[in-house]
Amino acid sequence: MPGRGHVEILADGTEHRTGIWIGNQKNRRDKLHGQQLAALAQLGVEWTVL
Structure with a gap:
């Protein structure tokens, strides 16, 4: 992450x-919200997985 x-x-x-x-x-x-975390996870943001 930058x-x-x-x-x-x-x-x-x-x-x-x-x-x-x-x-x-x-x-x-x-x-x-869960949808926001899911969208970030789809972009490859690893820390969204809690």
């Missing part, structure tokens, strides 16, 4: 701070 400072630069030149978003999701995973 670190909190990771920034994705898309083809159109926009930047997204994906590292912060992933960190927030991980820290708040106990508040995510």
Whole structure:
């Protein structure tokens, strides 16, 4: 997983701070619904399996 400072630069030149978003999701995973955890798991996010 990328670190909190990771920034994705898309083809159109926009930047997204994906590292912060992933960190927030991980820290708040106990508040995510089952469908949200399942969607993240399908994307390969290993910590979603509790």
